[in-house]
Amino acid sequence: MLSGRLAGTVPTTRGTVLNVTFYGVRGSTPCSGGEFARYGGNTSCVVLDGPGRSPIILDLGTGLRVYGAEFTRRDMDGAVGEPFRGTALLTHLHWDHVQGIPFFAPLLSAGAELDLHAPIQAGEPLADVVRGFLSPPYFPVEIEALPGQIRFHDTEPGRFQVDDATVTAAWVPHVGPTFGYRVERDGRSVAYVSDHQQPTAGPAAVDPAVLEICRDVDLLIHDAQYDDAEFAQRPDWGHCTVDYAVEVAAASGAHTLALFHHDPGHDDRRVDELLVSARELADLRGVPEVIAAHEGLTVTLTPRVELARSVPDGRSGAREASGTTGQESVGVGADAAFPQVAVGR
Numbered sequence: 468m469l470s471g472r473l474a475g476t477v478p479t480t481r482g483t484v485l486n487v488t489f490y491g492v493r494g495s496t497p498c499s500g501g502e503f504a505r506y507g508g509n510t511s512c513v514v515l516d517g518p519g520r521s522p523i524i525l526d527l528g529t530g531l532r533v534y535g536a537e538f539t540r541r542d543m544d545g546a547v548g549e550p551f552r553g554t555a556l557l558t559h560l561h562w563d564h565v566q567g568i569p570f571f572a573p574l575l576s577a578g579a580e581l582d583l584h585a586p587i588q589a590g591e592p593l594a595d596v597v598r599g600f601l602s603p604p605y606f607p608v609e610i611e612a613l614p615g616q617i618r619f620h621d622t623e624p625g626r627f628q629v630d631d632a633t634v635t636a637a638w639v640p641h642v643g644p645t646f647g648y649r650v651e652r653d654g655r656s657v658a659y660v661s662d663h664q665q666p667t668a669g670p671a672a673v674d675p676a677v678l679e680i681c682r683d684v685d686l687l688i689h690d691a692q693y694d695d696a697e698f699a700q701r702p703d704w705g706h707c708t709v710d711y712a713v714e715v716a717a718a719s720g721a722h723t724l725a726l727f728h729h730d731p732g733h734d735d736r737r738v739d740e741l742l743v744s745a746r747e748l749a750d751l752r753g754v755p756e757v758i759a760a761h762e763g764l765t766v767t768l769t770p771r772v773e774l775a776r777s778v779p780d781g782r783s784g785a786r787e788a789s790g791t792t793g794q795e796s797v798g799v800g801a802d803a804a805f806p807q808v809a810v811g812r
């Protein structure tokens with residue numbers, strides 16, 4: 468349980484909330500089965516939003532389909548009524564980060580607009596690269612045939628604005644051109660480093676550009692693909708150990724570390740075990756909080772970091788109980804007792 472671990476306050480500027488919701492937490496390839504039921508099997512997709520703000524989507528893996536269905540359902544209920552308008556920040560173009568694009572239902576509505584940022588590609592415009600895999604014979608529909616519009620932004624490292632959010636993109640060691648992102652809004656900050664090659668020789672120093680985007684963030688969402696034995700077998704596959712994720716959090720002063728990009732070979736019990744060991748190391752290294760991201764989890768950043776929703780006994784019951792979005796928001800104020808949650812049991 469997390470009780471007590473999140474009791475510490477994070478001094479940030481008061482303002483509206485920033486919700487961080489996980490729709491896909493898996494790396495490499497989707498997986499399904501009862502042994503993955505609690506953490507989920509969809510690949511990378513995280514949505515940042517808040518009241519009156521257009522969403523920022525971090526990666527477009529298969530979890531994007533779930534977010535799109537939720538958005539469309541809200542639309543049918545009349546709660547939204549407007550075409551989708553939002554921004555996607557792609558870390559890179561590996562399958563597990565883009566396969567949700569053609570299954571994003573809001574793009575099937577005229578008037579929908581998605582601004583898509585991704586690392587500038589060598590020698591070829593981003594739009595052409597995406598069209599290369601979103602066209603026959605790989606997929607039967609061309610992007611131009613979608614009623615909604617995707618605007619492509621060939622993005623260089625650096626800082627830019629998305630509405631009232633400040634985004635910083637930085638190169639992250641991985642396989643091929645890959646960004647990590649820092650998003651700041653209303654004095655709150657989230658860093659997203661989904662795929663991160665751990666140094667294979669010498670001290671496990673953290674790349675300065677990665678450290679910079681993670682510096683003192685409220686929430687660091689980080690690659691946690693391997694345990695030590697797996698990393699020894701796959702040292703150059705572009706990823707890192709759970710312990711290295713803790714080291715990045717410690718070195719950068721991140722408050723809450725969310726283990727992410729779980730290996731498809733890690734079932735729920737294994738992720739639980741890795742979370743326990745990560746917390747033990749975090750206690751030693753002075754990282755205040757570690758959680759393991761799972762589908763349906765919303766972390767709400769207000770003047771203090773709050774875990775807004777988790778699922779005690781498998782996700783399906785809570786989703787049915789909520790009846791709408793599958794998100795059960797449990798607000799936690801300064802004086803509220805923190806609820807027990809499933810992760811880490």
Ligand SMILES: [Zn+2]
Pocket residue numbers: 494495511561563564661662728
């Ligand atoms: Zn990946």
Ligand SMILES: [Zn+2]
Pocket residue numbers: 559561641642662705
């Ligand atoms: Zn990758």
